Amino acid sequence: MNENASRSGAMTKKILYINRRAPHGSGYAQEGLDVALIGAAFEQDVAMAFIDDGVFQLKKGQDTQEIGSRNFSATYRALGDYDVHRVYVERESMTRRGLDEDDLMSLVYADEEDDWQEKPLIRIVGAKEMRDIIDDHAVIFNF
Amino acid sequence: MKFAVVVNEGPYTHQASDSAYHFTRAALEAGHEVMRVFFYHDGVNNGTRLTTPPRDDRHIVDRWSELADQYELDLVLCVAAAQRRGIVDAGEQKRNRKDTNNIAPGFRISGLGQLIEAGIQSDRLIAFGD
Numbered sequence: 001m002n003e004n005a006s007r008s009g010a011m012t013k014k015i016l017y018i019n020r021r022a023p024h025g026s027g028y029a030q031e032g033l034d035v036a037l038i039g040a041a042f043e044q045d046v047a048m049a050f051i052d053d054g055v056f057q058l059k060k061g062q063d064t065q066e067i068g069s070r071n072f073s074a075t076y077r078a079l080g081d082y083d084v085h086r087v088y089v090e091r092e093s094m095t096r097r098g099l100d101e102d103d104l105m106s107l108v109y110a111d112e113e114d115d116w117q118e119k120p121l122i123r124i125v126g127a128k129e130m131r132d133i134i135d136d137h138a139v140i141f142n143f
Numbered sequence: 144m145k146f147a148v149v150v151n152e153g154p155y156t157h158q159a160s161d162s163a164y165h166f167t168r169a170a171l172e173a174g175h176e177v178m179r180v181f182f183y184h185d186g187v188n189n190g191t192r193l194t195t196p197p198r199d200d201r202h203i204v205d206r207w208s209e210l211a212d213q214y215e216l217d218l219v220l221c222v223a224a225a226q227r228r229g230i231v232d233a234g235e236q237k238r239n240r241k242d243t244n245n246i247a248p249g250f251r252i253s254g255l256g257q258l259i260e261a262g263i264q265s266d267r268l269i270a271f272g273d
Contacts, residue, residue, distance in 0.1 A: 013263050027227075030185055034223060038255040042263060139262040143272060
């Protein structure tokens with residue numbers, strides 16, 4: 001198997017990256033984000049979901065200086081450039097953690113089908129809709 | 144059925160490595176294809192040949208190597224995760240000027256693209272870990 005096989009092939013699958021953990025305190029968030037960025041090269045139909053403590057990954061104004069770990073939160077802003085055009089955040093997870101939409105970073109992508117207009121990337125959805133979204137994807141990567 | 148397996152946790156601390164091994168072996172013995180086992184996060188620690196468990200415990204690393212030998216199984220460690228955690232093959236040793244390497248037989252180090260590709264090309268991607 002080589003990495004080029006799928007790039008040239010016609011196979012396109014719906015891929016969902018689910019992020020369930022807080023951004024700092026474990027390595028899962030950063031290493032999960034790495035997968036989404038690398039995945040752009042494969043030209044698949046890609047979405048991301050943020051559930052449970054994962055909603056903290058998108059919080060504005062993260063500062064890791066005091067804990068001495070890498071602040072990779074600015075990388076989320078690049079998702080739109082990496083062919084991720086759907087980012088779903090679960091409303092119930094946000095509410096339980098006292099977060100509302102204004103607490104999240106503003107992420108955008110340039111819509112090539114609409115004269116490259118910048119459009120918001122984040123959609124806040126209820127738990128029931130999130131279940132349908134997960135159902136609708138063929139490949140799930142869970143971090 | 145064409146499976147791909149992902150191992151996201153390190154050996155001995157977490158059952159994921161054991162469950163992934165048992166699943167992979169059972170699938171192969173039942174005549175299924177396992178096109179790749181990809182090790183990510185602390186899962187890369189499944190691939191160091193320096194692992195030396197007590198004699199009365201299972202040898203998780205050797206078990207993978209033996210399975211790879213028996214079934215020509217593709218065992219892939221994520222390069223970025225491996226570099227962070229000190230798992231090194233001959234190529235990485237040279238590139239990063241380390242004094243040794245420690246990758247176990249049957250494993251290879253490659254990029255995250257191998258994980259995405261496994262998700263695309265397999266019928267089912269089975270992940271082990273929390």
